[in-house]
Amino acid sequence: MSNAVSTLNGASFDGYVRVEEQGLVGMITLRGDLASKPLAKAVKAATGAAMPGQGEIASGDKGRVGWMSPDELLLIVDHADANDMVAALTKALAGEHALAVNVSDARTVFRIIGAATREVVAKVSPADVNALSPGQLRRTRIAQIPAAFHLIDEETAELVCFRSVGKYAFDLLKDAALPGGEVYA
C-alpha cells in the first residue's frame, strides 16, 4: 500500500557505528504449541525456516523465525506478505489452539552496523552481548523499553522495539553511538 510508512521512514545516523531504521518490515506473532507438527509445517510453509530452538532465530527463503517464549514465535517477513501469511497460518492451524496476528506496524526495526556494534548495544542493554552469536535472539530491554535483538553477522545487529517508542529507541541508539563515547578507544 503506497500510503504505508514506517515509524521513522528509514532514518539513519552515522556515529562510531551506523544506526538505520529498516523501513517497513513484516512481522507476525504466532502463538501455539511449538512442538506441534502442523505448526512447524505451517511455519515452514510461510517462511521456509525450520523451527528455532530456545533463544534462537532461524532463516528461510521467505523469512525468519525467532523463538520468543515457550509458546510464541516471531515471524519476520516481507511487509506486503504479512496479511496473507496470517490468513494462511490461521487456516492451516484451524484445528489447533493457535493465534497468528499481524504485528508489522506495531514495531520499529533498526540495524546497528560497525565494528563496535556489540559495544554500543552493551551501553543500553543488560544482555551479555559478547556471549551472543549470529543465530541467537535475545528478548531484553534497551534502557527503559523492551526490545529484542540478534546479530546478522559479527558487525551487524538487528533490533526490534515497539512502534510508539521508535523515536526514543533511535535517539537512544544515536546517543550511544556518539563519537567520543568509544569504550575501547
Added chain:
Amino acid sequence: MSTRLASGGRLIDRSKVKNFTFNGKKMQGYEGDTLAAALLGTGQTLVGRSFKYHRPRGILASGAEEPNALVNMGTGGRFEPNQRVTTTELFDGLTATSQNHWPSLEFDVGVVNNYVSRFLPAGFYYKTFMFPRAGWKHVFEPIVRQSAGLGQVPTEGDVDRYEHFYHHTDVLIVGGGVAGLAAALAAGQSGKSVLLMEQTAHWGGRAPVDGGTIDGKDCGTWVNETVAALEAMDNVTLRIRTMGSGVYDHGYALGYERVADHTPGDGRPRHRLWRIRAQQIITATGSIERTLSFAGNDIPGVMLASAVRDYVVNWGVSVGDRTVVVTNNDDAYRTALALKNAGLDVPVILDARPEATGPLAEAARAAGIRVEAGKAIAKVHGGKKVTGVSICAQVGEGAALEEIKCDAVAMSGGWSPVVHLWSHCGGKLIWDEAHAHFRPDPDRAPTSHDGKGFVITAGAASGAMSLADVLVDGDAAGKSAVAAVGGEASKAAAPKSDAEETQPMAAVWIMPQGAGPKKRMKMWLDFQNDVKVSDVQLAAREGYESVEHTKRYTTLGMATDQGKLSNINGLAVLSDALNQEIPTTGTTTFRPPYTPISLGAITGEARGEIFQPIRRTPMHEWHEEQGAYMEPVGHWRRPYTYPRKGESHAEAVNREVLNTRERLGLLDASTLGKLIVKGADAGKFLDMMYTNMMSNLAVGKCRYGLMCSENGFLSDDGVVARIDEDTWLCHTTSGGADRIHGHMEEWLQCEWWDWNVYVANVTEQLAQVAVVGPNARKLLEKLGGMDVSKETLPFMQWKDGTLGGFEARVYRISFSGELSYEIAVPASQGRAFWDKLHEAGEEFGAMAYGTEALHIMRAEKGFIMIGDETDGTVIPQDLGLNWAISKKKEDFIGKRAHTRAHMADPERWKLVGLETLDGSVLPDGAYAQGDGENANGQKTVIGRVTSTYHSPTLKKGIAMGLVLHGPDRMGEVISFPTVDGTNTVIKARICDPVFYDKDGEKQNV
C-alpha cells in the same frame, strides 16, 4: 611551608606546565599532578574550613580517604561542589574554590563557633530540638543553617554527558595495586575473562612509593612489565580511572569510570557507569593509614605519614622543611627516610612504643635521625599552620618535656584494610589484635545464589602487611577465583619479594594515653564532621552503647568520606569509654558507593530528549505541527486541545466540543488499548475477566464491559467486540493496555494455565480515529468503499471493509453521545488516513478535537472515566453500573469481594450529577460538607467531586461526584466549601449524571 622540590616526582612531567586557579589566584602545576599535589607545590596548605567549627583545614591525605580538602570545581555548567583535591587530576584551566567559609578562607566569621564549641557538643542538634521548645525554630536552626554545610549548589544544568555500560565477566578485580595485578596475572593466565579496575590514573598502588623488589626487580619495573603482560591477554580488560563503587547481590558490581574529568569538554562522556555481572569478585582495595588522636591533630600541616611520603616521591612536593614524624608502627619510618633522602629535615621521630628496634628504626638512626621511643605529641602549636609540637611521654598525662619547632607533622596510627566492598554484600570481619584492625574473615564471605562466597580479598585488603605477603595473597586470590568459576588455575609461582623483619605495632587510640579533657577536646576523630574524642566519650556517658547510635548522635563517620579515617579510631575510643573489647563494639555498616559518585553517572543517558520514553501515535507529528497542547497519558503524549492563534485553551476546548456536537470532530484514539483474545476457552475467560457476560456476545457486535480487581475495585473499562467464533477484541483505557495485558497473562499463566486462550496486544498495530458528530456518516460515505448506513452498521456493531482505499475496521461506538464511528487502520497508514479524513471532511466542518473535549463530552453524557470516577477504592456499584454486572454468571474476578460487608454497605458514596445553583464550575476534588463533626472533631464530609467541567453545550458548570445516599437525594442542595481562602461555599443540586441526550437519540441515528 609546603613547596615543590627541585627534582623528583615519579608521576609528573615537569616539561608540561598546567595552569589553574584556586580562589581566583593563578597557580601552576605539572602534568601528572593531582590538584592536591599542585596546591601543596605552590605552598597552599590552607584549603578549607571545617563543617561545624570552621577551623582551618589543610590536606590530610593523598587519596580517596581525604576528609578535609573538598573544593567547588569548575564554573557554570561544569560547576560541582565537594570535589576531593587528592583524587582530582590537574588539567589546564582548572578552577577551584574553597568551601564553607565566609567571607574568605583566611578570615572566616564562622570560626566563632570554634570558641563556643562547648555549646556545640555531641548530639547538639538533637538537644536543640528538645529544649527550650521554641529554641530550634527561632534560634538554633537559623544558626545551624548559616554555619553548616560544604559546597555550593550548582545553579546551571550539567553540560556534560554520561553513559552506562553493561559488562559480563568471569572475574572482576577491584584495585590495580600489586595485589590486584598479581591476582589478574594469575586469573588471566587461566583464560577466564578478567576485568581489572583501578581508581587512580596509575597502576601499582603504593608499592612503587614504599619500595622493595618483586622477582628481583624494583616495584615500578615489575608493575610496568605486568601491565604489559596483561594488556597482551585478549581475555583481560584493564581500566584505569575506574573505581569499584559497590558490590551487590549475585556478583553485581558497579564501576565508576571518570572518563573525562581531566579533559573536560573533549566530547567524551564525563563519567561512565560500568554495570558489571561477575562470577567472582576480588577486592584488592589496599589499606588506609589511620590518624593518631593528639591535641591539635587537625591543624594544617599535620598529615598522614604515607601521604607525606607520596607527595615527595610521586609529585616531588615537600609538605614542610621540618617534619616531625609520630607513629606507633614501623611504616612511618619510611616517610622519615624518604624526606631525608629528598634533603629535608626530620627533627625527630616520636615512636609511641616503649622501644624502637626494627630494621627501619635502625636505618633512621643510621641516617642521623633522632628517634624518641615511648614519646608522644602533647600538643601541636599553630593556628592556620603548624609551627611546632610539644612532646611528652605516651604513658603520661601530657606534661610537655620539650618543644620542637617544625612546619609539618607526619602521623601514622597503623593501617586498616579497605573492607568496604567486601562488606557491602554481607562479608564479615574479624578483629586482628596484632595489627589493631578489622580484616575480612575469609570463612564468612558474601554469598551468592548457591550459598557459596563470591568475593575474595587480595593483598593489604586481606590484612597482608608486607610486600611479600601481599603478592602471595594476590596470586592466591586470582587462582581461587579461577577455581571458583570452573577454570584451571595456572601453575606459575606467585611473584616473590624478600621477607622483611618488622617490630610489632602498638595500638594507640589516644595520645598521650592519660590525656585530660582539655586535650581530648582538641583531638579530632572525624575531621570532616568535626567529631572529637571528647564527643564520643560524651555520647558513651549519655548512654549511647551501640556504635550505630553513637555514629548518628555524634555524626562520626557520616560525612562524605564516610569515616574512612575516623571509623576505627572512633570505635576504639567508644569501646574504651564503654570499657569493652573493640570486637564487642563492632563496626558501623559499610554501604556503597565507596566514594561519592556523580548523579550524572547514575542517570546515565536518561536526560533531555531521552529522559523517559515518550510514546507517540502515528499522528503525533501532525498534532505537534498544529501546535497542540499535549498532556501525558501514561507514557503517551496526547493532544489536550489544539489552540488557534489568540485562543485560550478553554476557548479552544469550547470550540472543539461545539464543532463536534454540531458538525464533525476527529479524534486520534490510537492510544486506546487493543487486546486480541482467542481460543476455545476465550469466552469463558472473558466472562471471568469482565463483570458482565462476554461469551454470549454475537459475532459482529460490541459490548461495553467493566473489569474489577480481585478485591472488587473497578480497574478498567472498554468496548469488547466479537471478531469470530473464538476471537474477541478487547479495548482498554489508553493508560491500561499493558497493565490489563499483564493482568490477563497472569491469570492465564498462574491460575488457568490449562485453558486454551491466547492474548496478543495489538495496540500499536492499529491507528484508530473517532469520527464523531452529525456529519460523521456523510464523511465516510464520501470516502466510500463500504456501507455505513444505520441498517447495515447499527449502533454497537462493527464491520471490516475499505474506506477511501484504506483497509479498515469500523466500530459504531460512541463516547460522546453523537453519531460516531471508531475506525482502525494499520498504523503504517494511520497518518495518511488521518490526512485523508481532514481533507475529505473539510466540507462537513471536520475539526480535530483533543482529550479535554473528549472528557467534557463524555461527562455531558454521564459516562464515567477510569481515573476520575475511580481511584482504586471505587466499585462498579458505587457508580450505578449494576446493569453491567452479570447476575447470571457463577463467578468473575471481584464478584466475591462485592459481597463483603463494607462493599455492600448502603452508606457507600454513590455517583450522582451535580449542578451548581449559580452555574459556576465546582472545583475538582471538592468535598461536600454535612452536619456535625466526626470523632476527630473535623467537619463531617458527605461526598466529593470526581469530574467537573464547564459544558459548552449546556453553557454551565456540570459535575459528577460520589455522595452519601446520593441517588436517593435527587434535587437536594449540598454545600462545597472552597479552599481558595475566600471562605465561600458553593451550593450544588444533586441531579442525574446524564446531562445531555438521556435517551441516546443522537448516537443512534
